[in-house]
Amino acid sequence: MPMLRVKRRTIIAFLLPMLAMMAVINLWPILYTLYLSTTNYSEFTSDNYHFIGLENYRQLLFSFDSDFFPVLWQTLLYVVVCVSCFLVVGMLTALALNNPRVKGLSLWRVVLLLPWAAPSGITALIWKFLFQYDFGPFNQIGRLIFGPQFGIPWLLNPTLAFISVVIVNVWLSYPFFTVVILGALQGIPGELREAARIDGAGPWQYFRHVTLPLVTPALVPATILSAITTFQMFNTVFLITQGGPVVSALKPGATEFVMIYMYNRILGATVANPHYGFIAAFAITLFVILAALTYLGSGLGTRSPQTSRFREAQA
Amino acid sequence: MSQHLPSAALEQKPAAFSTPAREQAKRLQARRAAAGLSARLGLVGIYAFLVVMAVFALFPLYYVVQASFAGAQNLYTTDLHLFPAHFTFANYVTAFTQEPLLNWIGNTLLVCGLTALCGLVCSTSGAYALARFRFAGRELTLRALLTLQAFPGLLALTAYYLLLNALHLLNNLLGLVLIYSAGAIVFCCWNTKSYLDGLPIELEQAALLDGATPFQAFWHIVLPLATPALAVAALFTFMTGWNEFALANLVLNANANGSNLTFILGLYSLQSDFRTPWGIFAASSVIVSIPLMLIFFFAQRYFRSGLAQGGLAN
Numbered sequence: 001m002p003m004l005r006v007k008r009r010t011i012i013a014f015l016l017p018m019l020a021m022m023a024v025i026n027l028w029p030i031l032y033t034l035y036l037s038t039t040n041y042s043e044f045t046s047d048n049y050h051f052i053g054l055e056n057y058r059q060l061l062f063s064f065d066s067d068f069f070p071v072l073w074q075t076l077l078y079v080v081v082c083v084s085c086f087l088v089v090g091m092l093t094a095l096a097l098n099n100p101r102v103k104g105l106s107l108w109r110v111v112l113l114l115p116w117a118a119p120s121g122i123t124a125l126i127w128k129f130l131f132q133y134d135f136g137p138f139n140q141i142g143r144l145i146f147g148p149q150f151g152i153p154w155l156l157n158p159t160l161a162f163i164s165v166v167i168v169n170v171w172l173s174y175p176f177f178t179v180v181i182l183g184a185l186q187g188i189p190g191e192l193r194e195a196a197r198i199d200g201a202g203p204w205q206y207f208r209h210v211t212l213p214l215v216t217p218a219l220v221p222a223t224i225l226s227a228i229t230t231f232q233m234f235n236t237v238f239l240i241t242q243g244g245p246v247v248s249a250l251k252p253g254a255t256e257f258v259m260i261y262m263y264n265r266i267l268g269a270t271v272a273n274p275h276y277g278f279i280a281a282f283a284i285t286l287f288v289i290l291a292a293l294t295y296l297g298s299g300l301g302t303r304s305p306q307t308s309r310f311r312e313a314q315a
Numbered sequence: 316m317s318q319h320l321p322s323a324a325l326e327q328k329p330a331a332f333s334t335p336a337r338e339q340a341k342r343l344q345a346r347r348a349a350a351g352l353s354a355r356l357g358l359v360g361i362y363a364f365l366v367v368m369a370v371f372a373l374f375p376l377y378y379v380v381q382a383s384f385a386g387a388q389n390l391y392t393t394d395l396h397l398f399p400a401h402f403t404f405a406n407y408v409t410a411f412t413q414e415p416l417l418n419w420i421g422n423t424l425l426v427c428g429l430t431a432l433c434g435l436v437c438s439t440s441g442a443y444a445l446a447r448f449r450f451a452g453r454e455l456t457l458r459a460l461l462t463l464q465a466f467p468g469l470l471a472l473t474a475y476y477l478l479l480n481a482l483h484l485l486n487n488l489l490g491l492v493l494i495y496s497a498g499a500i501v502f503c504c505w506n507t508k509s510y511l512d513g514l515p516i517e518l519e520q521a522a523l524l525d526g527a528t529p530f531q532a533f534w535h536i537v538l539p540l541a542t543p544a545l546a547v548a549a550l551f552t553f554m555t556g557w558n559e560f561a562l563a564n565l566v567l568n569a570n571a572n573g574s575n576l577t578f579i580l581g582l583y584s585l586q587s588d589f590r591t592p593w594g595i596f597a598a599s600s601v602i603v604s605i606p607l608m609l610i611f612f613f614a615q616r617y618f619r620s621g622l623a624q625g626g627l628a629n
Contacts, residue, residue: 002516002520003447003448003449003516004447004448004449004516004519004520004523004529005449006448006523006529008450010448010529010530011444011448011450013530014440014441014443014444014448014529014533015440015441015444015445015456017436017437017440017441018437018438018440018441018500018504019441019456021433021437021493021496021497021500022460022463022497022500022501024478024497025478025493025494025497026463026466026468026497026498027463028474028478029468029471029474029475029478030463030466030471030474032471032474032477032478033470033471033473033474036473036474089368092364093368096361096364096365096368099361101358102358102361102362102365108365108369111369111372111373112365112368112369112372114372114373114376115372115376116611117608117611117612118376118604118608119557119558119579119603119604119607119608120558121557121558121559121560121579121582122558122579122582122600122603122604123375123376125582125583125586125596125600126375126376126378126379126600127375128586129586129593129596130374130375130378135593137378171371171372171375203357232467232469234469234560234561235558235559235560235561238560238561239560239583259467259469259470259561262469262470262472263469263472263561266472266473267472267564267565276473279472279473280473283470283471283472284470286470287465287466287467287470290465290467291465294465
């Protein structure tokens with residue numbers, strides 16, 4: 001590739017703003033977190049903390065009362081449940097919106113994609129009210145139908161709170177999958193449908209053997225991306241449950257996913273002595289897990305020779 | 316396949332009906348009718364599904380809009396209103412006059428606008444250097460940027476706090492601007508760089524030969540050509556700080572009337588306060604959401620074209 005010949009000074013001048021910014025705001029906090037994770041720095045020891053090696057990591061990973069694995073487990077469960085729902089709801093809506101026999105397609109499309117445009121922070125606060133036990137409209141509608149005793153403790157029961165934040169996340173995220181899948185569906189040439197019909201393929205067979213393989217290449221990166229985003233999810237869940245409901249003081253709350261757990265251990269109202277060193281070890285461990293997942297995921301995206309052959313055939 | 320062949324033969328030669336052929340035609344007709352019925356049932360199913368999904372998608376939005384028009388006496392009562400029982404604009408008036416709503420919107424726009432500006436300056440100049448200048452460590456810089464990006468900023472909460480404390484930027488909107496723009500730089504740099512890779516270099520070479528400085532070539536030739544990529548970068552950085560709660564909550568401490576907050580912190584404090592009637596929260600949400608949704612729809616269009624040309628769409 002041809003390039004411009006310029007003085008070294010010029011190169012530095014062009015790069016400096018970006019590199020300085022990255023070094024101070026991105027790199028330094030990471031290195032400092034790494035350093036903190038090897039100290040016993042906490043609110044009470046902030047004047048004289050010292051190096052303690054890998055003690056924080058030992059406590060995090062090998063101590064019996066560590067919250068790490070329960071929190072990681074419920075986060076992974078959340079990711080799997082949410083992403084499966086995204087895929088199913090996104091696929092069904094995309095198939096419906098791709099059906100030429102449906103009237104008013106553009107109107108349906110705007111309506112079904114509306115949750116994407118709404119500011120997610122505000123809608124999280126709205127959903128919190130919808131789930132409210134006494135005044136929330138869900139329970140009020142229930143009371144109209146089932147009588148005044150009716151009431152579902154949406155955000156008060158651990159399992160229901162988990163389901164509630166899944167519902168909200170599905171509401172927020174399915175439009176992204178609808179758009180991705182719809183784009184892929186519209187790339188499928190009409191002759192394929194005709195050919196499959198002549199060969200006697202039913203709707204299910206057509207979906208299983210034609211649609212699905214052709215949509216998969218677009219779906220894999222979207223799925224990985226949203227799995228990673230859901231793993232790191234903070235805003236929506238925190239605004240609705242703050243990680244609760246907390247059943248016992250010794251256990252993390254039912255929706256206390258990794259980021260929320262970390263946040264609550266530092267800024268939570270009930271934490272008198274935040275142990276920054278330990279939290280830093282938690283953060284570094286999470287980063288290692290995330291990096292591993294991303295690496296595995298990107299390998300998955302480039303593989304799958306069958307689908308890439310389909311793509312070549314299309315091109 | 317075998318089911319379709321005889322029917323095709325029948326349609327071609329309707330005159331040659333023998334008795335078994337006629338029966339077959341009848342059976343075929345019945346099967347066609349059944350297929351038509353199941354297709355119609357399928358269509359009904361699709362419509363039913365679409366209606367359910369539309370209710371799911373619209374209910375929260377509809378509910379908050381109707382609640383914003385409901386008279387104050389309906390709030391926090393146990394009866395349900397799907398239509399505002401006492402239609403009024405009072406909630407909007409109260410939201411504007413008694414809550415620092417305009418301050419929140421102003422603060423958010425200021426943070427997001429400065430973030431876009433700061434991110435744009437850093438990422439565009441960096442992208443230009445990486446796309447056009449030959450120097451040792453160019454590839455390494457590009458890879459290092461991606462690696463840094465993989466670390467979620469929220470994980471370094473303690474470090475951010477100490478850093479902003481040292482820079483005297485705690486409780487300052489500029490602190491947020493720094494963090495948000497640093498978080499968006501990598502994406503913008505990569506997107507802009509791959510856009511610049513697609514632009515011809517000859518114009519700049521000619522300009523340099525004619526005695527222009529590299530900065531002049533960058534400013535007068537490259538920037539006007541790269542407008543779509545710049546628009547994407549600006550919108551992307553603008554929207555990173557939009558809904559962000561965790562870092563904003565760390566950096567900003569509410570003052571007496573909360574007028575120094577961004578809108579998401581403000582709305583959160585409104586909702587957490589039990590004295591605040593739900594209708595006022597609803598009206599505030601609607602006021603804040605409408606400009607945001609308009610910007611989003613506007614941005615969507617740009618995102619698509621600018622991304623496709625930027626080469627990151629694949």
